[in-house]
Amino acid sequence: MNHISKLPNVATTIFTTMSNLAKEHNAINLSQGFPNFNSDQKLIDLVVKAMNSGFNQYAPMLGALSLREAISTKFQYLYQSTYNPENEIVVTCGATQAIYTIISTFIHADDEVILFKPAYDCYEPAIAINGGKSIAMHLNYPDYQVDWKLVESQINQKTKMIIINTPQNPCGTIFSKADMLELERITKDTNIIVLSDEVYEHMVFDGLKHQSACLFSDLKERTFITASFGKTFHNTGWKLGYCCGPEALMKEFIKVHQFNVYCVNHPTQIAIAEYMNDISTYTNLPVFFQHKRDLFLDAIKDSKFKSIPSQATYFQVLDYSDITNENDVDFAKKLTIENGLAAIPLSVFNEDNLDEKVLRFCFAKTDDTLLKAAKILNSI
Ligand SMILES: Cc1ncc(COP(=O)(O)O)c(C=O)c1O
Numbered sequence: 325m326n327h328i329s330k331l332p333n334v335a336t337t338i339f340t341t342m343s344n345l346a347k348e349h350n351a352i353n354l355s356q357g358f359p360n361f362n363s364d365q366k367l368i369d370l371v372v373k374a375m376n377s378g379f380n381q382y383a384p385m386l387g388a389l390s391l392r393e394a395i396s397t398k399f400q401y402l403y404q405s406t407y408n409p410e411n412e413i414v415v416t417c418g419a420t421q422a423i424y425t426i427i428s429t430f431i432h433a434d435d436e437v438i439l440f441k442p443a444y445d446c447y448e449p450a451i452a453i454n455g456g457k458s459i460a461m462h463l464n465y466p467d468y469q470v471d472w473k474l475v476e477s478q479i480n481q482k483t484k485m486i487i488i489n490t491p492q493n494p495c496g497t498i499f500s501k502a503d504m505l506e507l508e509r510i511t512k513d514t515n516i517i518v519l520s521d522e523v524y525e526h527m528v529f530d531g532l533k534h535q536s537a538c539l540f541s542d543l544k545e546r547t548f549i550t551a552s553f554g555k556t557f558h559n560t561g562w563k564l565g566y567c568c569g570p571e572a573l574m575k576e577f578i579k580v581h582q583f584n585v586y587c588v589n590h591p592t593q594i595a596i597a598e599y600m601n602d603i604s605t606y607t608n609l610p611v612f613f614q615h616k617r618d619l620f621l622d623a624i625k626d627s628k629f630k631s632i633p634s635q636a637t638y639f640q641v642l643d644y645s646d647i648t649n650e651n652d653v654d655f656a657k658k659l660t661i662e663n664g665l666a667a668i669p670l671s672v673f674n675e676d677n678l679d680e681k682v683l684r685f686c687f688a689k690t691d692d693t694l695l696k697a698a699k700i701l702n703s704i
Pocket residue numbers: 357417418419420421444489493521523551552553554555560563564565
């Protein structure tokens with residue numbers, strides 16, 4: 325059969341490659357971004373309760389109302405920002421579906437989308453499938469600062485969207501208030517839509533504050549925020565997330581969502597809605613993950629790896645340039661095969677696979693796993 329691929333350059337992702345390699349060599353897997361500990365038993369019990377209570381058929385298209393209300397309450401509590409559960413919030417199959425739906429709703433052939441690299445890997449394929457063009461702005465290791473004047477210089481008639489990810493995977497950095505004000509300034513009086521991927525919003529450390537796009541009134545009016553319950557509540561396998569934005573934009577989003585998935589998993593929505601009534605389920609997360617970051621960094625402080633503590637997310641990047649000149653993909657494979665520890669080479673997130681001799685480690689793992697991983701890093 326003959327067909328023309330819409331994604332000719334997409335192969336198996338590095339996450340699959342490294343996880344398979346980790347399995348094959350019985351290595352500790354700090355590569356993929358998911359916890360190796362269970363979701364709270366209380367939440368699991370609530371899912372069972374929802375199933376036993378009959379929430380086993382299609383959910384409402386926009387999501388269970390109780391969950392949309394809980395999300396709205398959370399925005400009010402954390403950011404004093406209002407999203408109407410009736411028409412400004414939609415529950416999605418993870419943040420990934422929200423992101424894909426936003427892009428496919430608005431990107432037409434030849435539209436340009438500005439994004440920042442290193443970047444999470446689901447944005448560019450979605451842009452390409454819809455005929456758009458990614459305009460990548462490189463953020464340099466180690467501080468990953470944005471040059472907003474340069475970003476501004478890329479804006480033209482074709483610029484349809486800017487995608488930001490704060491807190492940022494894989495760098496572990498956040499956009500400051502000044503960054504968000506710059507973004508607000510350069511998009512003011514334009515038709516540019518902003519997609520703000522905020523899946524790590526609850527994992528911000530050292531007293532820093534997550535600068536959600538909803539805190540900036542002009543920005544909010546052009547922005548979709550995407551979020552992931554999988555990241556927040558340690559159950560990435562449930563693939564539940566949401567998207568919110570101003571009514572006029574959500575109206576278009578919903579048209580596509582309706583024929584893409586229509587609605588998503590019902591009992592988990594009912595359970596999470598009830599679970600979130602206790603705000604400590606998400607307000608405790610910075611302390612929980614900062615403990616893990618500190619444990620990991622303290623355990624490797626005498627190793628040859630160089631680090632700047634992550635400001636946020638559950639990723640820590642480590643610079644191995646004092647150890648070898650090898651490229652990062654080869655070094656990551658060697659670390660897995662010969663030393664029994666899997667990580668992700670940063671070059672796979674970069675434009676033209678720029679190699680800055682940095683690996684990403686996921687610290688959403690039990691303390692015991694992190695200490696075992698640290699022992700390996702100390703031995704290199
Ligand atoms: C930055 C970022 N956005 C989105 C996602 C996808 O989230 P979900 O699993 O809810 O689809 C991830 C998952 O790793 C991520 O790191």
